[in-house]
Amino acid sequence: MATAPLPTVTAGTTLLALIAFAANSVLCRMALLDDNIDAISFTVVRIVSGAVTLALLVALRNPAQLRRRPNWVAGAALLAYMVLFSLAYVTLGAGSGALVLFGFVQLTMMGVALLSKEHFPPLAWLGLAIAVVGVIYLVRPGAEAPNAIAALQMAGAGIAWGAYSVIGRGSQYPLQDTAGNFLLCVPFALLLAILFWQDQVFSIRGLGLAIASGALASGCGYAIWFRTLPHLTTSQASIVQLSVPVIASIGGVVFLSEAITPRLAIASVLVLGGIALVLRGRV
Numbered sequence: 001m002a003t004a005p006l007p008t009v010t011a012g013t014t015l016l017a018l019i020a021f022a023a024n025s026v027l028c029r030m031a032l033l034d035d036n037i038d039a040i041s042f043t044v045v046r047i048v049s050g051a052v053t054l055a056l057l058v059a060l061r062n063p064a065q066l067r068r069r070p071n072w073v074a075g076a077a078l079l080a081y082m083v084l085f086s087l088a089y090v091t092l093g094a095g096s097g098a099l100v101l102f103g104f105v106q107l108t109m110m111g112v113a114l115l116s117k118e119h120f121p122p123l124a125w126l127g128l129a130i131a132v133v134g135v136i137y138l139v140r141p142g143a144e145a146p147n148a149i150a151a152l153q154m155a156g157a158g159i160a161w162g163a164y165s166v167i168g169r170g171s172q173y174p175l176q177d178t179a180g181n182f183l184l185c186v187p188f189a190l191l192l193a194i195l196f197w198q199d200q201v202f203s204i205r206g207l208g209l210a211i212a213s214g215a216l217a218s219g220c221g222y223a224i225w226f227r228t229l230p231h232l233t234t235s236q237a238s239i240v241q242l243s244v245p246v247i248a249s250i251g252g253v254v255f256l257s258e259a260i261t262p263r264l265a266i267a268s269v270l271v272l273g274g275i276a277l278v279l280r281g282r283v
Contacts, residue, residue: 013228014240020221022098022247026255027213028086029094033256037206039086040196045207047082047182047189049214054179054223061175068176075184077164082185083192084157091150093258095249096138099267100146100154101161102241103135108162109237118233124278131242131274138267145263165229165237174226182219239278242271 031037037045089097110128114120120128139151164181171177193200202210229237246268252258 010228010231013224014232017221017225017228018240018244019247020217020224021102021241021244022251023217023221024085024213025089025094025098025101025244025248026251027209027217028089029092029097029252030256031206031209031213032086032090035201035203037202037210038196038199039090040083040192041200041202042206042210042213043082043086044189044193045210046086046214046218047079047185049211050219050222051179051182051186051214053215053219054175054182057219057223058176058179068173068180070180070184071167071177072184074164074167074177075181077160077167078181079185079188081157081160081164084153084160088150088154088157091147092154093146093264094252094256095245095258095260095264095268096146097150097154098248099135099138099245099264099271100151101158102244103131103138103271104155104158105162105165105241106131106239108159109166110239112162112166113233123280127239127274127277127280129274130277131239131271134267134270134274137270138263165225165241168226169229169232169237171226171229174229175223178219178222178226239275242275246272 028042031042032039085101088100092100106128139146145151168174168177232240249258249260249264249268253260
């Protein structure tokens with residue numbers, strides 16, 4: 001029996017979160033182009049602005065929740081994801097970077113789903129295999145292949161975000177816990193700013209894009225995502241995120257004049273086809 005359709009509210013919030021994830025890719029790539037800002041400064045501003053936004057949202061609802069005990073594992077995963085994400089986007093295009101990122105998010109979360117013995121029928125296995133082939137096809141050596149080091153950095157970011165998403169599924173207070181995790185990252189982000197101060201480059205445009213990424217796409221987007229996560233299975237949560245590269249690719253074309261290469265187009269078709277099969281095969 002196929003999975004029942006998601007409730008309208010859950011489907012809507014899931015879509016908003018996915019658009020926010022794609023916006024992060026476009027905003028980061030846009031900010032790092034033409035030396036608008038360096039990768040570490042982008043990360044620092046993104047973390048601080050996200051933490052401030054989330055803290056304000058929590059304070060408006062229930063200030064006492066800001067004193068919740070932080071989750072150090074979640075905070076470390078979030079910090080690793082954000083640093084590696086920015087470093088990778090120095091080189092990668094918005095669409096190809098997002099495809100590598102969420103390909104490894106999927107592999108991480110599906111691995112957790114299998115270890116926790118979620119039911120996974122043959123059709124879903126086929127879909128997973130097709131999606132993985134799509135990611136491998138994208139990063140295989142060749143003229144259109146993304147930079148190998150940047151692809152590895154983005155793969156690491158995907159593993160970190162997958163782990164962070166798995167941890168977040170168990171949260172009973174998603175907004176408060178997301179705020180706490182961002183606040184936990186702030187001192188480490190400031191330490192990075194001090195360590196790499198000689199490499200700092202930023203403009204008003206770069207700072208504005210980093211703030212938009214932190215406050216809107218990350219702060220608000222993650223709050224929506226972790227509020228939605230409890231209504232999704234681990235496998236559903238991993239699979240739907242693979243639609244982000246397509247959204248990011250469209251954003252890259254519209255806002256960054258990036259080309260949709262044959263390799264990216266074929267990889268996207270394989271990945272999205274795999275998504276459809278997994279969602280159809282889930283029971």
